[in-house]
Amino acid sequence: xxxxxxxxxxxxxxxxxxxxxxxxxxxxxxxxxxxxxxxxxxxxxxxxxxxxxxxxxxxxxxxxxxxxxxxxxxxxxxxxxxxxxxxxxxxxxxxxxxxxxxxxxxxxxxxxxxxxxxxxxxxxxxxxxxxxxxxxxxxxxxxxxxxxxxxxxxxxxxxxxxxxxxxxxxxxxxxxxxxxxxxxxxxxxxxxxxxxxxxxxxxxxxxxxxxxxxxxxxxxxxxxxxxxxxxxxxxxxxxxxxxxxxxxxxxxxxxxxxxxxxxxxxxxxxxxxxxxxxxxxxxxxxxxxxxxxxxxxxxxxxxxxxxxxxxxxxxxxxxxxxxxxxxxxxxxxxxxxxxxxxxxxxxxxxxxxxxxxxx
Amino acid sequence: xxxxxxxxxxxxxxxxxxxxxxxxxxxxxxxxxxxxxxxxxxxxxxxxxxxxxxxxxxxxxxxxxxxxxxxxxxxxxxxxxxxxxxxxxxxxxxxxxxxxxxxxxxxxxxxxxxxxxxxxxxxxxxxxxxxxxxxxxxxxxxxxxxxxxxxxxxxxxxxxxxxxxxxxxxxxxxxxxxxxxxxxxxxxxxxxxxxxxxxxxxxxxxxxxxxxxxxxxxxxxxxxxxxxxxxxxxxxxxxxxxxxxxxxxxxxxxxxxxxxxxxxxxxxxxxxxxxxxxxxxxxxxxxxxxxxxxxxxxxxxxxxxxxxxxxxxxxxxxxxxxxxxxxxxxxxxxxxxxxxxxxxxxxxxxxxxxxxxxxxxxxxxxxxxxxxxxxxxxxxxxxxxxxxxxxxxxxxx
Numbered sequence: 001x002x003x004x005x006x007x008x009x010x011x012x013x014x015x016x017x018x019x020x021x022x023x024x025x026x027x028x029x030x031x032x033x034x035x036x037x038x039x040x041x042x043x044x045x046x047x048x049x050x051x052x053x054x055x056x057x058x059x060x061x062x063x064x065x066x067x068x069x070x071x072x073x074x075x076x077x078x079x080x081x082x083x084x085x086x087x088x089x090x091x092x093x094x095x096x097x098x099x100x101x102x103x104x105x106x107x108x109x110x111x112x113x114x115x116x117x118x119x120x121x122x123x124x125x126x127x128x129x130x131x132x133x134x135x136x137x138x139x140x141x142x143x144x145x146x147x148x149x150x151x152x153x154x155x156x157x158x159x160x161x162x163x164x165x166x167x168x169x170x171x172x173x174x175x176x177x178x179x180x181x182x183x184x185x186x187x188x189x190x191x192x193x194x195x196x197x198x199x200x201x202x203x204x205x206x207x208x209x210x211x212x213x214x215x216x217x218x219x220x221x222x223x224x225x226x227x228x229x230x231x232x233x234x235x236x237x238x239x240x241x242x243x244x245x246x247x248x249x250x251x252x253x254x255x256x257x258x259x260x261x262x263x264x265x266x267x268x269x270x271x272x273x274x275x276x277x278x279x280x281x282x283x284x285x286x287x288x289x290x291x292x293x294x295x296x297x298x299x300x301x302x303x304x305x306x307x308x309x310x311x312x313x314x315x316x317x318x319x320x321x322x323x324x325x326x327x328x329x330x331x332x333x334x335x336x337x338x339x340x341x342x343x344x345x346x347x348x349x350x351x352x353x354x355x356x357x358x359x
Numbered sequence: 360x361x362x363x364x365x366x367x368x369x370x371x372x373x374x375x376x377x378x379x380x381x382x383x384x385x386x387x388x389x390x391x392x393x394x395x396x397x398x399x400x401x402x403x404x405x406x407x408x409x410x411x412x413x414x415x416x417x418x419x420x421x422x423x424x425x426x427x428x429x430x431x432x433x434x435x436x437x438x439x440x441x442x443x444x445x446x447x448x449x450x451x452x453x454x455x456x457x458x459x460x461x462x463x464x465x466x467x468x469x470x471x472x473x474x475x476x477x478x479x480x481x482x483x484x485x486x487x488x489x490x491x492x493x494x495x496x497x498x499x500x501x502x503x504x505x506x507x508x509x510x511x512x513x514x515x516x517x518x519x520x521x522x523x524x525x526x527x528x529x530x531x532x533x534x535x536x537x538x539x540x541x542x543x544x545x546x547x548x549x550x551x552x553x554x555x556x557x558x559x560x561x562x563x564x565x566x567x568x569x570x571x572x573x574x575x576x577x578x579x580x581x582x583x584x585x586x587x588x589x590x591x592x593x594x595x596x597x598x599x600x601x602x603x604x605x606x607x608x609x610x611x612x613x614x615x616x617x618x619x620x621x622x623x624x625x626x627x628x629x630x631x632x633x634x635x636x637x638x639x640x641x642x643x644x645x646x647x648x649x650x651x652x653x654x655x656x657x658x659x660x661x662x663x664x665x666x667x668x669x670x671x672x673x674x675x676x677x678x679x680x681x682x683x684x685x686x687x688x689x690x691x692x693x694x695x696x697x698x699x700x701x702x703x704x705x706x707x708x709x710x711x712x713x714x715x716x717x718x719x720x721x722x723x724x725x726x727x728x729x730x731x732x733x734x735x736x737x738x739x740x741x742x743x744x745x746x747x748x749x750x751x752x753x754x755x756x
Binding site for chain 2: 046056159162166173174175193266270271272273276307311313314315
């Protein structure tokens with residue numbers, strides 16, 4: 001199949017899936033006596049209509065982009081790194097180790113103050129990498145499938161988080177730390193919730209992964225492992241070592257995403273700090289069919305959903321005032337539709353091939 | 360040629376687009392005063408958040424030109440990528456002039472938002488930043504004097520108990536929850552002594568804190584298990600201080616097995632409906648009148664930052680147009696008990712009964728109020744410990 005035909009097929013599947021998901025939402029809204037078109041207009045206006053909304057969408061997309069970037073590596077190698085959620089959580093916890101100790105006034109710290117943020121981010125990456133390294137060890141040394149190891153470690157990370165914010169790190173009556181000092185946070189613009197530094201870090205990380213997959217030996221080996229790990233091994237690819245590094249790099253990027261959650265989105269550590277962005281990353285990579293080029297636009301698209309649906313929830317007009325949970329329904333319906341679409345395509349392609357072979 | 364099918368589709372799309380646009384224009388044309396409400400839980404939780412939601416409807420009903428924007432479930436579990444700041448910003452974009460942030464949880468974020476939007480009035484419910492002088496001039500605080508209704512709850516329990524053992528199912532430990540537990544105990548002690556003529560030293564009153572406002576498996580103690588433990592230990596009246604219904608549900612299960620046990624739920628006016636036969640009544644918040652007063656004063660320009668601790672209307676604590684807190688009697692109360700509770704409420708209302716009067720010691724024996732000393736609002740608000748005679752933890756460990 002030619003490149004153009006392939007692209008056309010992808011766009012067609014995605015377009016059809018999007019229409020199906022939108023139609024489902026419209027049906028739900030009509031059954032609730034809501035106006036779907038007016039809602040769609042408000043949704044778009046809410047998600048991209050103002051500078052502050054656009055900034056919110058971009059910033060919501062960054063942690064998902066980091067997770068998706070890491071997951072591109074693991075999925076390319078055929079690994080389902082479901083533990084990404086726990087790796088985000090550990091990143092958030094590790095970043096907090098430093099962030100919570102930073103005083104409000106660091107004017108006498110001098111050059112040391114410039115090291116706070118890099119130290120937090122590095123530690124967060126270490127935390128995520130450590131957690132992913134455990135998944136890798138369990139798989140390589142223990143023969144435990146990365147999905148089961150990941151689920152178990154997700155569970156453990158949540159409990160570590162809860163015991164910290166309920167115990168030694170709790171400030172006040174709620175299970176959370178105190179808000180971090182400005183010097184500990186990712187710097188943001190005064191008028192917009194936008195962090196150019198955060199955008200730069202995420203885009204660089206994504207670009208590095210993109211290029212690693214395209215043009216390096218590492219990327220090539222991961223692809224070989226993903227196609228057929230046994231053959232790759234016979235042909236001299238060091239399968240275990242590559243699997244280990246794919247997971248560890250993914251964990252580091254997920255840890256960075258966790259740092260974004262505490263150092264930007266929330267400004268403190270609290271329960272459910274990840275809020276499912278790791279799983280969101282899995283959805284994005286599945287939606288794109290593990291194609292790096294598509295990850296950026298799809299991530300931005302997914303990030304409009306929470307921001308746009310908040311606009312619907314805060315609407316004055318009852319005809320478009322809907323529960324923001326409908327946004328989640330839309331997201332899930334879209335993923336399901338894309339997966340079904342992909343399945344139908346694969347089946348059609350197989351049937352075509354069969355017909356061609358049998359003449 | 361334009362096929363019929365394609366024409367029909369186009370017409371349908373155009374029609375939908377038009378109705379959609381009209382709906383938008385329609386809303387913009389009205390002259391209205393917009394009020395925002397940020398709720399921490401679901402607006403139909405039959406507890407804390409629903410009471411605020413109903414207050415928003417009350418204000419709309421009383422003032423037809425007021426429009427409400429209610430956003431519920433503003434917490435990191437339900438809306439992981441949304442912060443209070445974003446919610447508030449969206450409300451202000453829609454023209455909100457007053458915004459109620461209805462959880463203790465929103466304290467610091469409300470102050471930050473108020474600094475950013477000095478022309479909008481923020482009312483942080485249950486907070487006390489104004490009292491502490493930390494709030495910008497566009498922030499107010501409001502709370503209902505639930506303490507009185509908790510005293511009534513304690514009194515009802517003391518009138519009923521045959522095992523001389525009352526339990527209090529507490530949420531997390533802070534100033535507010537301590538003062539509510541203390542008020543309940545003081546009400547119980549008073550009625551046990553004065554209406555039943557018994558020695559309060561024989562009254563066992565125990566508090567157990569589950570750790571949060573509702574059950575979070577793995578994080579809090581399980582309120583169902585705590586309630587069962589209480590009853591196994593000889594308690595026959597369970598008073599709930601948490602937002603959910605486990606207390607009355609467990610009591611009802613035990614009663615159906617033939618045990619003589621009763622419950623006082625909390626927070627929601629309809630809470631007794633779960634098990635009317637064993638319900639001794641429910642203390643509840645009624646935010647409508649307070650919100651109406653605040654919204655009106657902002658509209659006519661007379662609003663000033665204040666810390667309001669609104670009390671009941673003692674003429675009729677269940678008058679939804681004037682009383683900030685209320686107590687609905689449960690079916691399990693006899694006529695005689697109701698008469699005693701009426702007398703108790705009358706005494707609280709006219710000041711002939713004041714339970715925050717010395718001598719009163721804190722739980723560890725240090726003096727709280729000297730002989731004849733009357734506690735100030737501040738002393739009650741910032742209750743640092745439980746009081747002497749109560750069993751249970753004063754502080755989280």
